[in-house]
Amino acid sequence: MGYQKIKVPKDGDKITVNADLSLNVPNHPVIPYIEGDGIGIDVSPAMLKVVDAAVEKAYGSSRSIVWMEVFAGEKAVEVYGDDVWLPEETLEAMREYSVGIKGPLTTPVGGGIRSLNVALRQELDLYACIRPVRWFKGVPSPVTAPEKTDMVIFRENSEDIYAGIEWQADSPEAKKIIRFLKEEMGVEKIRFDQGCGIGIKPVSKEGTQRLVRKAIQFAIDNDKPSVTLVHKGNIMKYTEGAFKEWGYELARERFGAELLDGGPWHKLVNPKTGNEIIIKDVIADAFLQQILMRPDEYSVIATLNLNGDYISDALAAEVGGIGIAPGANIGGSVAIFEATHGTAPKYAGQDKVNPGSLILSAEMMVRHLGWFEAADMILKGVEGAIEAKTVTYDFERLMPDATLLKCSEFADAIIKNM
Numbered sequence: 001m002g003y004q005k006i007k008v009p010k011d012g013d014k015i016t017v018n019a020d021l022s023l024n025v026p027n028h029p030v031i032p033y034i035e036g037d038g039i040g041i042d043v044s045p046a047m048l049k050v051v052d053a054a055v056e057k058a059y060g061s062s063r064s065i066v067w068m069e070v071f072a073g074e075k076a077v078e079v080y081g082d083d084v085w086l087p088e089e090t091l092e093a094m095r096e097y098s099v100g101i102k103g104p105l106t107t108p109v110g111g112g113i114r115s116l117n118v119a120l121r122q123e124l125d126l127y128a129c130i131r132p133v134r135w136f137k138g139v140p141s142p143v144t145a146p147e148k149t150d151m152v153i154f155r156e157n158s159e160d161i162y163a164g165i166e167w168q169a170d171s172p173e174a175k176k177i178i179r180f181l182k183e184e185m186g187v188e189k190i191r192f193d194q195g196c197g198i199g200i201k202p203v204s205k206e207g208t209q210r211l212v213r214k215a216i217q218f219a220i221d222n223d224k225p226s227v228t229l230v231h232k233g234n235i236m237k238y239t240e241g242a243f244k245e246w247g248y249e250l251a252r253e254r255f256g257a258e259l260l261d262g263g264p265w266h267k268l269v270n271p272k273t274g275n276e277i278i279i280k281d282v283i284a285d286a287f288l289q290q291i292l293m294r295p296d297e298y299s300v301i302a303t304l305n306l307n308g309d310y311i312s313d314a315l316a317a318e319v320g321g322i323g324i325a326p327g328a329n330i331g332g333s334v335a336i337f338e339a340t341h342g343t344a345p346k347y348a349g350q351d352k353v354n355p356g357s358l359i360l361s362a363e364m365m366v367r368h369l370g371w372f373e374a375a376d377m378i379l380k381g382v383e384g385a386i387e388a389k390t391v392t393y394d395f396e397r398l399m400p401d402a403t404l405l406k407c408s409e410f411a412d413a414i415i416k417n418m
């Protein structure tokens with residue numbers, strides 16, 4: 001299709017998606033990227049440079065990524081004019097080209113625009129946010145055995161209180177809902193019905209089960225020992241509690257899991273390896289202390305949207321912080337890869353922050369394309385740069401004898417170590 005502001009490169013080809021969601025990846029795929037606000041200006045160029053170098057080292061000139069910039073956030077407003085934060089053609093380009101990557105986008109607190117990151121996930125129905133958390137040798141950590149943290153978070157990405165269905169205190173809408181709840185639903189538990197904002201938490205069986213299906217399938221494909229459903233179902237029975245029940249139900253009905261010792265835990269035999277996979281659940285607050293005390297008891301995590309947000313950053317801290325925590329948002333035929341961290345505005349434009357999170361998100365993207373040699377090259381580069389103790393400020397301040405590098409220099413160090 002014709003785009004208004006997006007310049008479609010002439011020399012690349014489109015990735016196409018088959019009915020079974022497998023990809024047909026040409027040798028020179030066009031990949032849309034969003035630079036991102038704040039430190040996006042620092043980490044995105046570093047990521048592009050590292051990926052280009054890895055692909056070239058792996059395949060010479062027979063393969064390359066043909067980058068296509070698309071716009072969201074502050075740059076979209078610059079390019080399209082006032083109040084166009086997420087142009088329709090950005091969404092269209094992500095749909096048309098199927099695989100994309102983005103830097104972080106700012107969301108104001110307490111008012112202003114709603115999250116563009118959440119909007120992208122919702123508009124494109126990128127229902128699974130997949131965030132692997134693993135330790136790289138030499139990375140400074142606040143825990144004594146960071147190598148024991150090796151988890152992959154599957155965070156439901158389209159529902160929950162995170163969908164942003166809410167009304168401001170004293171607005172006519174909030175008052176109307178409070179009136180409805182009191183007068184028609186018999187609710188007596190609204191402690192202060194004046195000056196009270198209202199948020200809604202939708203959690204569905206379909207939304208839960210498509211996420212849990214992805215998590216269990218991942219455990220099967222990667223021979224993982226367990227999938228843990230993390231919820232606060234004792235308190236929020238019909239949302240988080242239902243998430244747990246629907247998760248177990250799916251494990252039984254779709255994957256043939258059986259009750260373990262009378263339940264509620266289940267087990268299934270991995271059809272690919274013959275190994276046992278335990279499907280278990282844990283209440284979210286207990287989980288947050290156990291990941292510090294006994295992280296090796298957890299492997300694949302399936303959880304709701306808000307829990308997944310908190311858990312991502314908490315787990316990232318155990319293995320070096322959000323500067324190095326990657327992620328992917330995956331739905332049906334579209335996947336957008338993005339860092340776990342935000343725009344860190346105080347560091348924007350200083351060429352200072354760790355680009356590792358976006359670079360490792362790109363590593364996931366390249367692997368998603370099936371370009372395993374290039375993905376391995378990126379991992380080797382990151383591991384090598386860290387082992388050589390040539391790192392950005394976030395690691396350097398915690399690593400004795402490390403050499404402090406700028407963001408762009410760390411990208412160069414990764415390339416040198418490939």
Ligand SMILES: NC(=O)C1=CN([C@@H]2O[C@H](COP(=O)(O)OP(=O)(O)OC[C@H]3O[C@@H](n4cnc5c(N)ncnc54)[C@H](OP(=O)(O)O)[C@@H]3O)[C@@H](O)[C@H]2O)C=CC1
Nearest residue numbers: 104105106107108117322323340341342343344353354394
């Ligand atoms: N997916 C997205 O696009 C996301 C967007 N956001 C948005 O980003 C904005 C800022 O959010 P905020 O809560 O400050 O969270 P940020 O993740 O932007 O930053 C919090 C802190 O994390 C550390 N950090 C973040 N990124 C890096 C990096 N690349 N390298 C090293 N350290 C890093 C810094 O710690 P220190 O100060 O210790 O150096 C920083 O001050 C908000 O508008 C928020 O909505 C937030 C999360 C995700």
Ligand SMILES: O=C(O)CCC(=O)C(=O)O
Nearest residue numbers: 106107115117118309340
């Ligand atoms: O959209 C935002 O601004 C924050 C999102 C976030 O923290 C996350 O998805 O991890």
Ligand SMILES: [Mg+2]
Nearest residue numbers: 309312313340
């Ligand atoms: Mg977050």
